[in-house]
Amino acid sequence: MTGSFGPSGQGGAVTEASTDDVALIDVSKRFGSVSAVEHVNLTVRAGEFFSLLGPSGSGKTTCLRMIAGFEQPTEGRIVLRGTDVAGLPAYDRDVNTVFQDYALFPHLSVGENVEYGLKVKRVGKAERRSRAADALAMVRLDDFGSRRVTQLSGGQRQRVALARALVNRPRVLLLDEPLGALDLKLREEMQVELKRIQTEVGITFIFVTHDQDEALSMSDRIAVFANGHLEQVGTPSEVYERPASAFVAGFVGTSNVLDGTVANRLRGSEDAFSVRPEKITLIAADAPHDAAEGEIRATGTIRSSVYLGERTRVIVDLDGGGEVVVVEQNRAATGEGTAPGTPVRLAWDRRFDQVLPIAPRPTDPASDEVLTDAVLSAEPT
Numbered sequence: 001m002t003g004s005f006g007p008s009g010q011g012g013a014v015t016e017a018s019t020d021d022v023a024l025i026d027v028s029k030r031f032g033s034v035s036a037v038e039h040v041n042l043t044v045r046a047g048e049f050f051s052l053l054g055p056s057g058s059g060k061t062t063c064l065r066m067i068a069g070f071e072q073p074t075e076g077r078i079v080l081r082g083t084d085v086a087g088l089p090a091y092d093r094d095v096n097t098v099f100q101d102y103a104l105f106p107h108l109s110v111g112e113n114v115e116y117g118l119k120v121k122r123v124g125k126a127e128r129r130s131r132a133a134d135a136l137a138m139v140r141l142d143d144f145g146s147r148r149v150t151q152l153s154g155g156q157r158q159r160v161a162l163a164r165a166l167v168n169r170p171r172v173l174l175l176d177e178p179l180g181a182l183d184l185k186l187r188e189e190m191q192v193e194l195k196r197i198q199t200e201v202g203i204t205f206i207f208v209t210h211d212q213d214e215a216l217s218m219s220d221r222i223a224v225f226a227n228g229h230l231e232q233v234g235t236p237s238e239v240y241e242r243p244a245s246a247f248v249a250g251f252v253g254t255s256n257v258l259d260g261t262v263a264n265r266l267r268g269s270e271d272a273f274s275v276r277p278e279k280i281t282l283i284a285a286d287a288p289h290d291a292a293e294g295e296i297r298a299t300g301t302i303r304s305s306v307y308l309g310e311r312t313r314v315i316v317d318l319d320g321g322g323e324v325v326v327v328e329q330n331r332a333a334t335g336e337g338t339a340p341g342t343p344v345r346l347a348w349d350r351r352f353d354q355v356l357p358i359a360p361r362p363t364d365p366a367s368d369e370v371l372t373d374a375v376l377s378a379e380p381t
Helices: 060-068 110-120 125-138 154-166 184-202 212-218 236-241 244-250 260-267
Strands: 022-029 034-045 049-053 074-081 095-098 172-176 204-209 221-226 230-236 255-258 273-275 282-284 293-307 312-319 322-328 343-349
Touching: 022 204, 034 060, 034 074, 034 204, 034 230, 049 060, 060 074, 060 095, 060 172, 060 204, 060 212, 060 221, 095 212, 110 125, 110 154, 125 154, 125 184, 154 184, 154 273, 184 204, 184 212, 204 212, 212 236, 221 236, 221 244, 230 236, 230 244, 244 255, 255 260, 255 322, 260 293, 293 322, 312 343
Parallel strands: 049 204, 049 221, 095 172, 172 204
Antiparallel strands: 022 034, 022 074, 221 230, 255 273, 282 343, 293 312, 293 343, 312 322
């Protein structure tokens, strides 16, 4: 079955040496005086699950719409498998898009919805039904072809929208926050399903999301956007473990970003750096601790401690100024040593911190974290 879902090919000249399905080359997009995307360069490899991650207004959706053909770049080139598609309308590009609202036809059955694009292309009835059946089987809705869309749950509608896109055998499937309307449990289930389907189908998925967990759990690589600029491209572990900027450190997961004054005191460097809360060991002030080679050590006092079930989040005021967040797994139910006012020591391996090229940015005051500008700890929902 998997073989029947391969790309159908696209007309026009193709550069044989190209191994990338999508390339954005110095792409900018302006709407009047507003710059939505500024000089973005990135490539998406064939068969890759590639995520565009960033907050609202960061430029990720605008990039997706330019790849789809719904928007044209103000500057730069959009290249699909070696072909410059500047000026080509969406229907002439070998891509399909799945939207957050699914855009299904309520007056048609599930099967008719899946067949719709093939019918527009004047594909014969027998082939339409065969390909629609294969697509519904791929998303595990084999017996749902005769049902009405109004009879389906949100997760089932999402699968139908996916099947309708896959049935056209696109080279690239674009997904614009398709899980945003689902509740948490169903969204987590669909993350697993989407990755399974992408692996089985073997085509390129480009996935837009503002949810770091979605991006980290499904992606082969992630492009992180902020204010129309591309901040970093890398594997989930590269982006998380080695953020390229203070923004990435704070947006992808939770991170302590310490300024030059604190950095100079702790590690003999004036460069700001970040360290993840789970990398830090919290030690009672009077407990024995043999320092390992290359270990960073600090002392401080617990300001607050929040019990979160499987973990506890502790904010520590450092002696001499600055603060850090520490996340500890709750392996025991005692909670000892985490009371506010308790003196503590902190330790982490120098390999776990990351020097940052720019000064840390202030935390959004609307964040649910109680932090100062020495710590970036945004946890997007």
